[in-house]
Amino acid sequence: MGLITGLLTLPLAPVRGAAWVADQVAQEADRQLYDEDRILRELAALEMAVEDGEISEEERAHEEDDLLERLNVARARRREAEEGWA
Numbered sequence: 001m002g003l004i005t006g007l008l009t010l011p012l013a014p015v016r017g018a019a020w021v022a023d024q025v026a027q028e029a030d031r032q033l034y035d036e037d038r039i040l041r042e043l044a045a046l047e048m049a050v051e052d053g054e055i056s057e058e059e060r061a062h063e064e065d066d067l068l069e070r071l072n073v074a075r076a077r078r079r080e081a082e083e084g085w086a
Contacts, residue, residue, distance in 0.1 A: 034074040
């Protein structure tokens with residue numbers, strides 16, 4: 001039965017492979033988006049951009065809100081993962 005199923009689903013192998021690659025890319029993008037160190041670096045860069053006059057206080061406030069939201073999500077995920085290991 002395993003051989004027959006394998007042969008019948010063989011034409012779907014490229015689709016499964018593409019889906020796996022897409023999943024891996026999505027997971028890596030998610031890891032980068034919610035990387036605490038990266039978010040903290042972005043917050044520091046944002047502050048320097050304000051000090052250098054590259055962006056306005058209004059732009060800073062908007063971007064800072066987004067970064068702090070991501071940081072909260074990242075920390076919540078980390079706590080959940082730590083509780084899962086405990």
